[in-house]
Amino acid sequence: MGEFKVHRIRFFDYMPSAIRAMAFSTRTERLALARADGALEIFNFSDNYFQEKVLPGHDGRAVEALCWVGPRLFSAGLNGEITEYDLENLRPRYTVDAYGGPIWTIGVNSQGTLLAVGCEDGTVKMFEVLKERIQFQRNLDRQRGRIISLSWHPSGTLIAAGMMDMIRIFDAETGRATHRLVVDRGAGASKSKEVVVWSIAFLSDYTIISSDSAGKVQIWDGLNGTLIRTHLITKWDVLALSVSQDESSLVAGTSEGTVVQFQFLSSTVDRLDKDWVRTRTFKNHSHDVRALAHTETAVVSGGMDTQLVVRPLLDKVEKNTRESAIRKVSFPHRSLVCCAKKAGVLLFQFPDHLELWRLGESDGYGKPGGSLPVKRGPEKLIQLKRKGEDHICCSALSPCGGWLAYSTVTSFRLYRLLNGSISICKVSKLPKDLRPAHQLCFSTDSSKLFASSSNSSVVVVALNEPECKYLGTLKAKYGCRQPVHLLSASENGKWLATANTDCEVHVYNLDKLKLHCTVPVYGSCPTAMAIHPTTSNLVVVHADQQIFEYSLVKKEYTEWSRRLQKQGLHSLWLERDTPITHVTFNPKNPAHIIVQDLFMFCIIDKSLPLPEAKNVLYNQMTLRSLPEPDRVLHSHGFKICKDFQHLLCVSLLEDHSLVVVERPLLDIVSQLPAPVRQKKFAT
């Protein structure tokens, strides 16, 4: 097969940000997630939980709450502003200052016409949702404490607001506060601290469910303003609540990392007296759970341990199928590492800076599985801090290591690296058409830069020393609105392939700067793609783990691809839950395709037979134990290596050595904030 010298890199200090808020839109099956650094992520739940879009964060945009109004996404933050996002251009559309101090919560009524925000100064402000903007309508009665949480009654006539030590019920039409529900403080030491009603839900039968910092979930009668039931579920805070669409199930997230489910059931069989009963407890997090969403079939939770966990409920899905497996998303579904193959230089993208590292050297020889002595260690060449308050959206490094580019939502910067990537100087004269981009890519001969722009178009710029010349814009067919998230240039400089979040893959002819062809649309979003250097076949991998190979010259699927589709991929391959984020090729063997996801990398050998359903997929270990002649009989085309875990990038350099960038999960967990102290027996 092949022996590779592996550069095993673990000095990429990637640190994800804590999950702060989330909102699920049942109509579009999309989950919007807000992180502590202001970044927003959109997950497509119908497409294998693929992270479709990432909107970079902003210093000072401390998002506290998210809200979907139809297809539109609104957020409110501690900077006192309500922001609407443009999901086609991956940027905020506009911001409206609420003039009430930090905003703690946002909620829309079921008709989608009014947006209510709860502010620090004690007012609930109502905004009208208009076609292109929102407009301030009025304030409800001002209260003497901050409004931490609010919930609309499904009829749109009442609003329940959780504050410090109490819950207020407002009449939405008159704005008067009608009822005041007093929440008990905790026992013991917490008697002196005010209790914060972190989350609240108003159900259609006028029941209010509240969760507070004393660890209680309380059930109130909203019409009379009385307490029905108290459930003490934890010693710490209950930070989040989420009710299912049909109001039969409710989940509460605590500071311990547990998610407790309550269901509206009757204790007897005859279904007369239904009550909220505590049913399940899920412990999927090690730190506080700060955001919850209850979809029809699953409970989605996220918090300070930065992982998104989707737990399907076993009474809604079939047991022991792929659907019922728990899903954890810990790393982004896109590449943050760029490898310059000719120069042996790596670019790491952080939200606020970029790092350039040169790989180390070793010239020892060893056995497979052993480590070689390092002659010269890796060294950090450049650390480039971004300018301005917006976080870095995308970055790229040219294969020769001479050019570096990055883009935020407001600016674009290009740098020239000299003296073996040690000194850096900014290229100041950029063409006007080069606007902030969603994705960047350099051509293999480092002569051109491709930057994706709005409406799935790509701007082509020629790289020259004093001034870069604008060469042209590659436009997709009319009607493509979604942003491009994948760009791939061929090695001979003739082709450029783009993929957008609408699952459309376009291929352009760079000599004529025109659209060459469009790959037939497949239902799942592409997660990685690359163009083969010699055969000019485009290999596309999708979120549902399907692989296609398309011949650009003949404009049809290749024979191998058809064979693969006919036989079908191995079931273990399809059951993997992390998407392939990188596709590359082996210059020494044109039949090889190297693909990588979070837990493994695989060399697909097209000349070998495809694995059948009864074959063992992960057979590398067993093959090694067999004698030479037998190996040929049992081997198949998918050679999977799981030696390196939590892979962020796998790349093949020109000298045929493999670069593997790992990020062990333990290193991330060790840098998380303090978890709660749980007293366990015998510790």
Added chain:
Amino acid sequence: MQGGGRVRSRSLSVTMRRSAMTLQNNMAKNQRGEAAPSSRMTGRERQMGGFSLLLESSDDEGPEEVTFEDSKADARRSMKRALDTARREKELLKEKRRKRQELFQEQKKRKLLSAEVLEEIDSTKQEQSHVKAAEEEAEPEEVEGRKRNWKQNAARNLKGNYTVTTVKQSTLASSQLKAAEDFLHSRMYGPGSRRTTSNEMLSLENKMGKNKSAAVQFVKKNWACQKKAKAEKLKKTWIHMQQIPSS
């Protein structure tokens, strides 16, 4: 015999009652003014007389007779003693206070001295405020030594490389944001939040997990470097100490 102990205690209590009764009689006599000299005695003396009676009540004999003069002299002596001790204590405190005051004044003088020097220099060069701030932190000796050089270089430092910038004004929104974040942080991580460290949590997992292993700072090589270095040093000194007596 079981009853013996009880009999003894009964006799004791009888004695006490008897002596108490006699005490009461004496006191009653005193109160009634039967003995004329008793009116001259102060209440305290009477009580003290009473106390002396109580102390001897454990004997079976009757109380002793104590003359008035004796008890008067006794009382006067103890009073004088008490007054003396109080006076001595006051004087001691005064002494302490005086000494402490002197010490403070000395320290103040020392401090003032360095400030004086600086003010002298500063009066000649008004604009160099930032340099003065740096100098104030330096030791007095250093200031003394550098004074001359400083004066000569002062003229050059004026035109030196320093820039004047305005402090970035934090807006109302950002201060409110900071206050809100502080509130959130204090509720979640502030006092009373009962939190532990990631190290402890991971170490507990190691201890309770399926494959039990040591705490994380011993498992991972690059954790708790300072503690490990300190432990190494301590080990070396201990070994050194062990070797010295033997050699």
